[in-house]
Amino acid sequence: MAGVLSSVVGFASTFAVVLHGYASVGATPAQAAGGLLMLCLAQGLLSIWLSTRWRMPVTLAWSTPGSALLAASGLPEGGFAVATGAFLVAAALIVAAGLWKPFGRAVAAIPTALASAMLAGILFEICLAPVRAAGAMPSLALPVILAWALAWRFARLYAVPVAVLAAAVVMLLVTTLPPGLTASVAWPEFIMPRFTLTAAIGLGVPLFLVTMASQNVPGLAVMHAHGYRPAPGPIFTITGLASAVIAFFGAHAVNLAAITAALCAGRDAHPDPARRWVASVSGGVGYWVLGLGAGIAATFVAAAPPLLIQTVAGLALLATLGGALTTAATEERTRLPAMATFVTTASGLSVMGIGAAFWGLLAGGALMLLDRLRR
Numbered sequence: 001m002a003g004v005l006s007s008v009v010g011f012a013s014t015f016a017v018v019l020h021g022y023a024s025v026g027a028t029p030a031q032a033a034g035g036l037l038m039l040c041l042a043q044g045l046l047s048i049w050l051s052t053r054w055r056m057p058v059t060l061a062w063s064t065p066g067s068a069l070l071a072a073s074g075l076p077e078g079g080f081a082v083a084t085g086a087f088l089v090a091a092a093l094i095v096a097a098g099l100w101k102p103f104g105r106a107v108a109a110i111p112t113a114l115a116s117a118m119l120a121g122i123l124f125e126i127c128l129a130p131v132r133a134a135g136a137m138p139s140l141a142l143p144v145i146l147a148w149a150l151a152w153r154f155a156r157l158y159a160v161p162v163a164v165l166a167a168a169v170v171m172l173l174v175t176t177l178p179p180g181l182t183a184s185v186a187w188p189e190f191i192m193p194r195f196t197l198t199a200a201i202g203l204g205v206p207l208f209l210v211t212m213a214s215q216n217v218p219g220l221a222v223m224h225a226h227g228y229r230p231a232p233g234p235i236f237t238i239t240g241l242a243s244a245v246i247a248f249f250g251a252h253a254v255n256l257a258a259i260t261a262a263l264c265a266g267r268d269a270h271p272d273p274a275r276r277w278v279a280s281v282s283g284g285v286g287y288w289v290l291g292l293g294a295g296i297a298a299t300f301v302a303a304a305p306p307l308l309i310q311t312v313a314g315l316a317l318l319a320t321l322g323g324a325l326t327t328a329a330t331e332e333r334t335r336l337p338a339m340a341t342f343v344t345t346a347s348g349l350s351v352m353g354i355g356a357a358f359w360g361l362l363a364g365g366a367l368m369l370l371d372r373l374r375r
Helices: 002-024 029-054 064-073 080-099 101-108 112-127 129-136 138-154 156-174 197-225 232-247 261-265 277-291 294-303 306-328 332-346 356-374
Strands: 060-062 254-256
Touching: 002 029, 002 060, 002 064, 002 156, 002 261, 002 277, 002 294, 002 306, 029 060, 029 232, 029 254, 029 277, 029 294, 060 064, 064 112, 064 197, 064 306, 064 356, 080 197, 080 232, 112 129, 112 197, 112 306, 112 332, 112 356, 129 138, 129 306, 138 156, 138 306, 156 306, 197 232, 197 254, 197 261, 197 356, 232 254, 261 277, 306 332, 332 356
Parallel strands: none
Antiparallel strands: 060 254
């Protein structure tokens, strides 16, 4: 039951973020649904295989910060094919981090304050959506926000799923499917990637960084906190290879789960730590079942008011934004470089086609380097 709960919470909390991110980089509703399905199949399969093989709760998830990055990046020149090329670049870097230890150590050495500030800058624009929606379409957005707030007060674990349910009810009441657009089972669509230097630097590298810093590293920390010590190299290699395969079908990245991993690795899953791997297996099966509904979800999301979908995504990511800002501003010595990273990333700056996340990390790193030179 703990595993099933982790898959339901993981899917319902952020599937809207995933679909919104794919739409922002040019995916059609069918391509977005296919990408979501491939994510569910990949992370479900890997959760079952790795947990069974290692007899520990290895819980996989999609890269929610990566989806937020896609939503903030906007349509790349060349469309969704260029975005899938960036997905492959990020996957290759994850594989390299797993196979080549010096590179993995270098990635891990990126200051936590800068990585968190970059994530906060990526999330900031999306988290403004509930406020904007409340002003632009109060009759649609306020019921969703109210449902989320009440659930947060009385059952915090279910706050975002309740908001998703409220949004679904609102969409069913006000959304009419355009002629020719019908809800159906998702089917993967092969996409030939296109590679451009600007997309590789502006989208592929930031996607790799936020996936490693905001998903894989915290995911390992959760497992360590519950007494499990998996070898990080094989996990990075396997998830990177899986991400490369599903990139050809429009999916961005699978990685270690962070928040939902605690549901499978904690005492509530089973008193005996040696038996908790069963929770991750059942969670993997749960993702397979939920993936079958990707097509229906994508159809209604495509037909609904975009700002309403962004409202759900913003509510789902508020806690992540708060955690990222807290981590970024914890140490006084790195606070100013972190804030430079945050404001540059949040600005949406694009230079030579390279997105703001890269320039934000560069700005904060330059300030941190200047501070060390002075010292």
